[in-house]
Amino acid sequence: PKVLLTGSTGFIGAAVLAELIAKDYTVVAAIRSASKAEYIKAQHPDAVASGKLTFVIVLDITAPGAFDEAVKGAEYVVHVASPFVLNVSDNEKDLLVPAREGTLGVLRSIQKNAKDTVKQVVITASFASVFDGPVYILKGDRIYDESVWCKNTWEEAVKKDASYAYATSKLVAEQAAWDFQKAENAKFAITVLNPPFVFGPMYQQVTASTVNTSNQIIQGFNKTPENPDPEHSFIEVDVRDLAYAHVAALGNPKAENQRIIVSPGYFSYSSLIEIIKKYQAEGEAYAKGPDDSDELLKRERAIGGANLAKVKEVFPDLKFHSYKDTVVDTLRQLKELEAAA
Numbered sequence: 181p182k183v184l185l186t187g188s189t190g191f192i193g194a195a196v197l198a199e200l201i202a203k204d205y206t207v208v209a210a211i212r213s214a215s216k217a218e219y220i221k222a223q224h225p226d227a228v229a230s231g232k233l234t235f236v237i238v239l240d241i242t243a244p245g246a247f248d249e250a251v252k253g254a255e256y257v258v259h260v261a262s263p264f265v266l267n268v269s270d271n272e273k274d275l276l277v278p279a280r281e282g283t284l285g286v287l288r289s290i291q292k293n294a295k296d297t298v299k300q301v302v303i304t305a306s307f308a309s310v311f312d313g314p315v316y317i318l319k320g321d322r323i324y325d326e327s328v329w330c331k332n333t334w335e336e337a338v339k340k341d342a343s344y345a346y347a348t349s350k351l352v353a354e355q356a357a358w359d360f361q362k363a364e365n366a367k368f369a370i371t372v373l374n375p376p377f378v379f380g381p382m383y384q385q386v387t388a389s390t391v392n393t394s395n396q397i398i399q400g401f402n403k404t405p406e407n408p409d410p411e412h413s414f415i416e417v418d419v420r421d422l423a424y425a426h427v428a429a430l431g432n433p434k435a436e437n438q439r440i441i442v443s444p445g446y447f448s449y450s451s452l453i454e455i456i457k458k459y460q461a462e463g464e465a466y467a468k469g470p471d472d473s474d475e476l477l478k479r480e481r482a483i484g485g486a487n488l489a490k491v492k493e494v495f496p497d498l499k500f501h502s503y504k505d506t507v508v509d510t511l512r513q514l515k516e517l518e519a520a521a
């Protein structure tokens with residue numbers, strides 16, 4: 181089956197692309213710079229040679245009709261592209277508009293040119309469109325599941341900091357998708373994935389100075405292992421498991437018209453720093469030693485705060501990486517990147 185994928189030049193999209201190719205899908209990757217295709221082509225030479233991976237340039241995802249050509253003939257659309265940067269000058273222009281209009285643009289183009297072929301659209305939303313706390317700490321005093329919606333507003337997001345605006349961009353994009361599907365009485369099913377912090381190996385073109393926003397948390401503590409917030413406790417997911425979920429959602433009736441928090445469980449700055457210190461001290465001896473995730477996450481699991489039952493129900497075959505493996509595999513790659521810098 182043919183899939184239109186956006187965002188394959190980024191952290192999550194590159195992992196989704198690898199998973200789609202591994203599962204033998206035919207992929208049209210919409211990217212905004214032709215030069216970035218070269219790196220991806222070199223990663224997937226067989227798929228390129230067999231015609232299973234082709235590219236379409238969409239320079240501006242907010243331009244009217246941007247995806248009109250790209251959607252033609254697709255059976256599935258996986259929309260990952262959205263700005264995840266926090267050093268922005270204009271919250272509206274740099275975050276809110278591309279997130280919402282990019283999502284709507286994809287859906288409008290489907291309705292215009294592919295409504296008879298596209299069966300399902302998978303959208304990479306975020307746990308940010310679920311979580312409504314003022315700071316990213318789960319306290320266990322309430323339980324977050326897929327019925328909860330973040331209460332941020334566009335108006336506030338224009339004025340507040342970039343982190344609030346980013347969360348809001350994910351919220352308004354997700355809301356716009358559900359509203360569009362309803363208003364248009366669209367035939368396609370939507371699957372919204374709501375991942376929390378995503379860590380893990382980077383398949384995208386990357387150097388030590390261009391690490392993606394979420395892995396910069398690990399990179400930052402790796403340089404300065406000091407905890408700014410000992411109370412911190414949240415949820416995470418490995419990018420490889422999130423990529424698996426994107427692809428396992430395709431044609432999966434249990435995933436149709438659902439939002440799904442994709443996470444195996446908890447993490448925290450303190451546990452992250454513990455792993456970093458052990459890896460710095462013992463290297464591969466620690467990496468290859470016993471999995472100490474249970475021990476590391478005792479406090480966080482006792483605090484709780486998230487109901488992660490749905491992802492297990494929708495994807496019963498998804499075997500999540502252990503927290504330790506996720507962090508160590510990221511650290512190992514960061515070490516290589518720093519050495520090459």
Ligand code: NDP
Nearest residue numbers: 187189190191192261262263264278306376377378392394
């Ligand atoms: P990256 O920054 O690594 O990738 C972002 C991707 O989106 C890139 O392919 C980028 O293209 C594309 N993109 C960004 N802005 C635009 C734009 N204005 N027009 C066209 N394309 C654009 O981030 P991630 O891979 O981490 O994030 C991917 C998705 O996952 C986003 O929707 C993000 O909100 C979501 N997400 C990420 C989480 C995380 O912890 N990483 C957690 C929850 C959700 P280009 O290479 O051309 O810049």
